[in-house]
Amino acid sequence: MPLPAPRKKLSTPESVYLVEVIKGMFLTMSHVIKNIFDQDRFRTIEYPDMRKPMAARYRGAHRLTTRPDGKVKCVACMCCPTICPANCITIIAGEAADDPAEKFPVEFDIDMLRCIFCGFCVEACPKDAIRMDTKIYEINAYTRQDMVHNKSYMINLMDGVKPQAEDVYRSHPEQAPAGYTFDEKPVV
Amino acid sequence: MSFEDVLPYLLVVAKCVFAVAFVMNIVPLLIWGERKGAAYIQDRPGPNRADIMGIRAGGLVHTLNDVVKLVMKEDIIPQHVERFYWALAPVIAMSVALVTFIVVPFGDYITIPVGGVLEQVPLKVSDIDGGLLFVLAMTSLGVYGIMLAGWASNNKFSLLGGLRASAQMVSYELAMGLSAVVIFLGAGSLSLSVIAEQQSGAIWNWNVFSLPGAIAFVLFWIAAFAETNRTPFDLPEGEAELVGGYHTEYSSLRFALFFMAEYANMIVASAVTATLFFGGYNVPFLDGATIRAHSDILVAALGFGAVPALLSFAVVAFKRRNRPFYRAIAADDIRHREPKFWVATWGGLAVAHAGIGVLGLTGIIGASSFGPDVVAFVLQLTALALKVLLGCWIMIWVRWTVPRFRYDQLMNLGWRVMLPLALVNVFFAALWIIVKESLFA
Numbered sequence: 323m324p325l326p327a328p329r330k331k332l333s334t335p336e337s338v339y340l341v342e343v344i345k346g347m348f349l350t351m352s353h354v355i356k357n358i359f360d361q362d363r364f365r366t367i368e369y370p371d372m373r374k375p376m377a378a379r380y381r382g383a384h385r386l387t388t389r390p391d392g393k394v395k396c397v398a399c400m401c402c403p404t405i406c407p408a409n410c411i412t413i414i415a416g417e418a419a420d421d422p423a424e425k426f427p428v429e430f431d432i433d434m435l436r437c438i439f440c441g442f443c444v445e446a447c448p449k450d451a452i453r454m455d456t457k458i459y460e461i462n463a464y465t466r467q468d469m470v471h472n473k474s475y476m477i478n479l480m481d482g483v484k485p486q487a488e489d490v491y492r493s494h495p496e497q498a499p500a501g502y503t504f505d506e507k508p509v510v
Numbered sequence: 511m512s513f514e515d516v517l518p519y520l521l522v523v524a525k526c527v528f529a530v531a532f533v534m535n536i537v538p539l540l541i542w543g544e545r546k547g548a549a550y551i552q553d554r555p556g557p558n559r560a561d562i563m564g565i566r567a568g569g570l571v572h573t574l575n576d577v578v579k580l581v582m583k584e585d586i587i588p589q590h591v592e593r594f595y596w597a598l599a600p601v602i603a604m605s606v607a608l609v610t611f612i613v614v615p616f617g618d619y620i621t622i623p624v625g626g627v628l629e630q631v632p633l634k635v636s637d638i639d640g641g642l643l644f645v646l647a648m649t650s651l652g653v654y655g656i657m658l659a660g661w662a663s664n665n666k667f668s669l670l671g672g673l674r675a676s677a678q679m680v681s682y683e684l685a686m687g688l689s690a691v692v693i694f695l696g697a698g699s700l701s702l703s704v705i706a707e708q709q710s711g712a713i714w715n716w717n718v719f720s721l722p723g724a725i726a727f728v729l730f731w732i733a734a735f736a737e738t739n740r741t742p743f744d745l746p747e748g749e750a751e752l753v754g755g756y757h758t759e760y761s762s763l764r765f766a767l768f769f770m771a772e773y774a775n776m777i778v779a780s781a782v783t784a785t786l787f788f789g790g791y792n793v794p795f796l797d798g799a800t801i802r803a804h805s806d807i808l809v810a811a812l813g814f815g816a817v818p819a820l821l822s823f824a825v826v827a828f829k830r831r832n833r834p835f836y837r838a839i840a841a842d843d844i845r846h847r848e849p850k851f852w853v854a855t856w857g858g859l860a861v862a863h864a865g866i867g868v869l870g871l872t873g874i875i876g877a878s879s880f881g882p883d884v885v886a887f888v889l890q891l892t893a894l895a896l897k898v899l900l901g902c903w904i905m906i907w908v909r910w911t912v913p914r915f916r917y918d919q920l921m922n923l924g925w926r927v928m929l930p931l932a933l934v935n936v937f938f939a940a941l942w943i944i945v946k947e948s949l950f951a
Contacts, residue, residue, distance in 0.1 A: 350910060476851060
């Protein structure tokens with residue numbers, strides 16, 4: 323039979339309980355008063371208006387990088403679908419006769435419903451063609467088909483996405499470098 | 511039939527409506543207070559996203575959303591319930607909570623002409639001589655709502671919740687009744703208006719400032735927590751063990767009735783406690799006659815006195831626009847209206863109060879026939895409302911501080927601590943009264 327855990331012997335004021343209750347109430351009230359006068363004490367972030375700055379190594383949605391001439395860096399070497407433990411990458415390779423790379427992906431699909439965000443595809447890529455540095459974590463759609471990100475989607479993923487620094491500085495103005503100006507001026 | 515013949519009846523209806531409206535209007539405020547209080551205790555902002563035209567009103571709009579949600583939701587009637595009793599239970603819970611309020615006086619009297627004669631009409635819905643007994647009777651009836659809900663739901667968790675509620679209420683009713691005995695030993699009457707009237711004038715006339723009264727107050731207040739099923743005594747709905755307890759099977763408006771009944775019970779418990787121990791409607795140091803005699807100067811003082819407070823609110827609202835939240839949202843965001851709205855509101859209220867102060871200075875109020883009565887009514891109602899809100903806030907505050915009791919601890923506290931203490935306190939109070947009368951009479 324397991325022995326009961328030893329219990330601390332309560333002192334007389336503790337055993338009355340009411341005193342300890344009132345002490346606890348003073349503790350919680352001190353939090354209320356501090357929070358009323360200084361609302362920046364809150365431990366919460368007002369998502370979606372404010373966002374937590376993501377770590378530099380955060381693995382978000384995948385994007386495909388491009389060469390200076392606008393074509394994808396990917397040479398359809400099949401390293402990433404091979405290493406992918408979730409089997410979520412589908413590449414259909416095509417021949418590029420006029421290109422020194424010789425091969426390119428005709429289709430490049432990632433099923434985000436299967437992806438486990440391990441980042442192995444990024445590690446395996448010899449051409450730095452796939453990256454997970456977008457810091458996009460709101461990956462959602464209305465249908466299963468839309469959850470499959472295709473080639474053009476992943477190339478243009480960062481279009482219209484505000485640079486991360488902007489978000490960081492908005493929610494944490496004290497981190498912004500001196501003289502940093504926002505796109506839209508805050509209303510006074 | 512002239513207007514003056516109908517007036518007394520109209521007044522009865524008006525008082526009934528007022529009593530119900532008083533309770534029902536504080537309920538949404540309390541729901542807001544509960545959420546916001548919990549949030550602030552836990553270092554988070556709480557409800558603050560719903561808005562009307564960009565005005566979020568510190569989360570007050572969420573209460574409106576709740577009402578809409580609960581009304582629009584599907585009213586599910588499970589197949590296995592006892593239909594009649596199941597539907598009756600929330601009605602009993604709510605109506606009993608509202609009915610208890612009728613014996614609580616919310617002002618001393620107003621003077622109206624009846625048949626050409628000026629008559630003083632007491633400001634309470636019903637002047638029952640045994641008002642205190644009525645309160646105790648009604649709180650006992652309140653358990654029927656919960657018990658019926660638990661029984662008729664045909665569900666073991668609900669049944670356990672109902673069982674716990676009835677056992678708990680029976681245990682704590684004794685301590686509650688015995689601590690109320692102390693009050694009517696001193697007052698010599700069971701009528702709440704008599705008890706309230708005896709506490710008028712100086713603040714130390716309040717029952718809580720006598721030694722047996724203070725002990726009785728602590729016991730009564732703890733018992734009130736148990737009677738209203740609030741933490742640390744909320745075992746009937748203990749969600750960790752009993753799903754939702756007695757209201758597991760209820761949805762939509764029926765659930766809303768239970769939810770509102772809990773808050774209405776809190777208000778009534780606070781109102782009764784305020785009346786028994788904290789002078790009820792009495793403003794400290796200002797009895798009804800004093801308010802009526804000096805109504806002009808009081809209005810002027812309060813009107814001008816409120817101006818600095820309201821202006822400081824306006825300044826706080828003006829500063830709010832520099833908070834990181836307002837810097838983070840887009841420039842054309844509708845919520846940028848909010849600081850401006852509050853500055854305008856508090857500023858407008860400050861101007862209005864200055865106007866009221868000027869009205870007091872002119873002396874119109876004291877000269878009119880009904881002015882002093884209105885001032886007395888407003889001040890006494892405000893005093894009662896403040897006491898009630900303070901009581902409700904303490905209930906909320908305790909809920910988010912103290913963990914729930916275990917059931918055997920609850921029963922031990924009720925039967926082995928509070929009941930003997932209350933009994934000893936009754937004897938002590940009797941002794942106290944005898945000694946006081948033989949020494950000072």
